[in-house]
Amino acid sequence: MVGAAHAAEPLVTADWLQDNLENKDVRVFEVSVDTGVYERGHIPGAVHLDWHTELVDPTRRDIASREDFEKKLREAGVTADTHVVLYGDNNNWFAAWGAWVFNVYGIEASLLDGGRKLWEAKGLPLDTAAPQYAASEIVLPERNGDLRARFTEVLDIAEGRKQASLVDIRSNDEYTGKVFAPEGVKELAVRAGHIPGAENVPWGSIVQEDGTFKPAEEIKAIYAAKGIDGSKPIVTYCRIGERSSHTWFALKRILGYDVKNYDGSWTEYGNAVGVPVVNVAGTVWTGK
Numbered sequence: 139m140v141g142a143a144h145a146a147e148p149l150v151t152a153d154w155l156q157d158n159l160e161n162k163d164v165r166v167f168e169v170s171v172d173t174g175v176y177e178r179g180h181i182p183g184a185v186h187l188d189w190h191t192e193l194v195d196p197t198r199r200d201i202a203s204r205e206d207f208e209k210k211l212r213e214a215g216v217t218a219d220t221h222v223v224l225y226g227d228n229n230n231w232f233a234a235w236g237a238w239v240f241n242v243y244g245i246e247a248s249l250l251d252g253g254r255k256l257w258e259a260k261g262l263p264l265d266t267a268a269p270q271y272a273a274s275e276i277v278l279p280e281r282n283g284d285l286r287a288r289f290t291e292v293l294d295i296a297e298g299r300k301q302a303s304l305v306d307i308r309s310n311d312e313y314t315g316k317v318f319a320p321e322g323v324k325e326l327a328v329r330a331g332h333i334p335g336a337e338n339v340p341w342g343s344i345v346q347e348d349g350t351f352k353p354a355e356e357i358k359a360i361y362a363a364k365g366i367d368g369s370k371p372i373v374t375y376c377r378i379g380e381r382s383s384h385t386w387f388a389l390k391r392i393l394g395y396d397v398k399n400y401d402g403s404w405t406e407y408g409n410a411v412g413v414p415v416v417n418v419a420g421t422v423w424t425g426k
């Protein structure tokens with residue numbers, strides 16, 4: 139079976155998923171920031187996707203290779219007709235990154251709106267058993283480069299050679315250059331600030347208290363207030379490309395805008411030599 143043709147709705151509800159846990163045409167994957175939560179209990183039948191090892195290339199800084207990702211999906215029994223649903227902790231932050239990787243390889247996965255947070259808050263069942271599925275023979279297409287921004291393209295936007303909206307979804311302290319990265323993280327750039335022309339819309343601003351996305355019209359209004367209305371291409375970025383996938387999902391899958399995720403993000407751009415940077419706070423890296 140060649141290709142991965144199933145196109146799913148961007149979001150499914152917890153009630154819908156509970157009703158479809160036994161549906162052989164639905165396959166659920168958990169992608170959580172804290173990979174250990176899966177073992178402590180997951181949605182029944184959900185397959186674990188470890189973002190440290192299974193969504194990335196283990197050798198070079200890149201997403202998982204087509205061959206490795208295809209192998210994982212075959213082991214999980216995913217076919218071209220499977221409705222893939224992803225969920226995770228932290229308001230689906232890394233689950234959205236997983237959805238972006240799936241989309242790059244031709245599968246429009248759904249997110250469980252609200253993720254683990256809502257599922258647990260509703261007291262819905264969790265399981266500790268590792269599921270086993272009959273292997274499939276799915277063949278993934280080549281990567282869709284239209285969903286991924288690369289450094290040279292982003293530099294063209296920053297220096298005015300290409301017209302596109304840049305969305306920096308990090309905290310305002312990261313955006314203004316007050317801090318280099320969130321507290322406790324190890325991936326750093328030696329310059330602080332943001333890419334010239336980027337608008338700052340922190341990713342959490344489009345999420346409700348229960349972890350679900352705000353209604354589409356509210357998300358649209360939040361971005362329209364920043365001059366981002368889908369009238370020209372959009373590139374989202376953060377620090378290492380995961381948080382920005384959440385915004386990519388909202389803008390691309392929910393609103394239908396033309397959006398790329400820049401997974402090189404600030405750790406690539408802020409470490410590049412000779413590129414323009416806006417650092418409002420004037421913070422200087424001291425090597426500490």
